Amino acid sequence: MQARGLTRRYGRVRALEAVDVEIGAGEIVGLLGPSGAGKTTLVRILALLQRPSSGALALFGEDHAPARPARFRRRIGYMPQEHALYEDLSARFNVHFFGHGAPADRVDGMLRFLGLGDRAGDAVQTMSGGMKQRVSLACALVGSPELLLLDEPTAGIDPLLRERFWSEFRHLRDGGASLLVSTHQVDEAVHCDRLLLLREGGLVADTTPQALMRRVGTTARVERADGCVEERRFPPGGRELVAWLRTLPDAEADRVDVATDTLEDVIVGLMREQAAHA
Amino acid sequence: MPEPLRDTAMVARRVILQTLRDPRFLVLALAVPVLLVLLLKGVFEGVPAFRALHVPIDDYALPVGGFMVFFLAYVLSTLVLVRERRDGTLERMLAVGYARPAIIGGFVLGYGALALVQTALVVSATAWLFAIDLGARLVPVSLTTFVLSMVSIAMGVFVSAAARSEGQVFPTIPLLIVPTLLLCGVVLPLDQLPRYLRVVAHVLPPTYAENVLLGMMRHGHSFVHELPSFLVLTGFGVALVAAASLGMRASR
Numbered sequence: 045m046q047a048r049g050l051t052r053r054y055g056r057v058r059a060l061e062a063v064d065v066e067i068g069a070g071e072i073v074g075l076l077g078p079s080g081a082g083k084t085t086l087v088r089i090l091a092l093l094q095r096p097s098s099g100a101l102a103l104f105g106e107d108h109a110p111a112r113p114a115r116f117r118r119r120i121g122y123m124p125q126e127h128a129l130y131e132d133l134s135a136r137f138n139v140h141f142f143g144h145g146a147p148a149d150r151v152d153g154m155l156r157f158l159g160l161g162d163r164a165g166d167a168v169q170t171m172s173g174g175m176k177q178r179v180s181l182a183c184a185l186v187g188s189p190e191l192l193l194l195d196e197p198t199a200g201i202d203p204l205l206r207e208r209f210w211s212e213f214r215h216l217r218d219g220g221a222s223l224l225v226s227t228h229q230v231d232e233a234v235h236c237d238r239l240l241l242l243r244e245g246g247l248v249a250d251t252t253p254q255a256l257m258r259r260v261g262t263t264a265r266v267e268r269a270d271g272c273v274e275e276r277r278f279p280p281g282g283r284e285l286v287a288w289l290r291t292l293p294d295a296e297a298d299r300v301d302v303a304t305d306t307l308e309d310v311i312v313g314l315m316r317e318q319a320a321h322a
Numbered sequence: 323m324p325e326p327l328r329d330t331a332m333v334a335r336r337v338i339l340q341t342l343r344d345p346r347f348l349v350l351a352l353a354v355p356v357l358l359v360l361l362l363k364g365v366f367e368g369v370p371a372f373r374a375l376h377v378p379i380d381d382y383a384l385p386v387g388g389f390m391v392f393f394l395a396y397v398l399s400t401l402v403l404v405r406e407r408r409d410g411t412l413e414r415m416l417a418v419g420y421a422r423p424a425i426i427g428g429f430v431l432g433y434g435a436l437a438l439v440q441t442a443l444v445v446s447a448t449a450w451l452f453a454i455d456l457g458a459r460l461v462p463v464s465l466t467t468f469v470l471s472m473v474s475i476a477m478g479v480f481v482s483a484a485a486r487s488e489g490q491v492f493p494t495i496p497l498l499i500v501p502t503l504l505l506c507g508v509v510l511p512l513d514q515l516p517r518y519l520r521v522v523a524h525v526l527p528p529t530y531a532e533n534v535l536l537g538m539m540r541h542g543h544s545f546v547h548e549l550p551s552f553l554v555l556t557g558f559g560v561a562l563v564a565a566a567s568l569g570m571r572a573s574r
Contacts, residue, residue: 074493093413093416114419114421116459117418117419118418118419120417122417122418124413124415126409126410127410128409128410128414130336130411131342132344137336137339141332142414142415144418144419144420145328167343183418187418252523
């Protein structure tokens, strides 16, 4: 999937501004950004549900994909942000229907795989939010698509289920599928092979978790015997931190805390830097 | 089975399954037109002031019943598609590859099945309550009422397919129903309408259905005599389904 200069305007509002995206086979690309950053607009354009105001989109090696959406639909799996299920019908029927008539054994296998084997015949409206999310994911996966576009698939689900979702995404990636997973939970960035950071409709960074980890710094906090507290930031690598700690006289430091940035801290920092720069 | 037909059948099957899963809705949808016909009988035969008007209500009962089926089918189909759009299921259908004509066709067929039962109930209840001997008119009268309800479903789908929000859909209900009731020929004969209102009447599909029903029930015409009106009515249905397929929006 290759997109160049995707722009989407709603009247005078620019929801997406000249975004370039590429996703290769066997890759999980995370789409991160705060609410209103343009994540859903980008996912919907890539799912061929919305046409860009300008820009080019090629899918599976074919140009002008938005002009011929029907050619690509079966090869794309799309999971929208809301559950988008027929709540009065069973999970099994929903997966069959949104799997475009997927065979019964495949539907049941998918529901079993996602831990819903014993609830397959139940109406969706009797299920918890997490279960509905799994049914929705089953609908997107059941057709074995080559490109998966998942809009906040882990929003509002518990940590154990989140881990299960990501394990499934890795499994699909290893099978050669391409995945674009949008999330506003930056701690999920660690699961991705590549990260796209969006802010106010623009692409702030196209990077990898490893590259971001190289920006990880530390914060040292020293409480002195006289009650004074000193806090200092240190760049990645740790050499300067160690040198500084060695300069502290033993008698003066009552307590020393050293905190290493998380990936989340780096991403938030990057977003803030970009905002200040803008 | 060719894919477009298979998709249409899948959407229709889903609509029918959803209808069957909601018995309260099903009972209301089937009982309301019959209750309204009963009310008509009570008012025109039981209330002295109305009885004094000497309205040949037996001649009008079936055309009025047809109008009620039209009204209910329009409201039902309009609201259903708006709900689909609000819940994101319409967008999801498009995303997985259901073509627009298959979706619209599936809606019309699915709710058409309900309309078929509604029509059978209204026609038989009206004939029984007003002691009307339909004889050979049974099939054409039922067919016209059924086609009217299908046209009504197509109209509802067309209006809600082109709308951006529920707010844009609701005002169309009185906007369509009130002029239709006044101009379709049941309340006032078409030839008594001023010229400009007659033009309006002729762009409303129920006018053609009522032409057939009133022609057969009130004026004793044969169905063959009323066939041009029936064909125009059917043409409206086909055109509305095509227009709805072209104009359907996916998102809220």
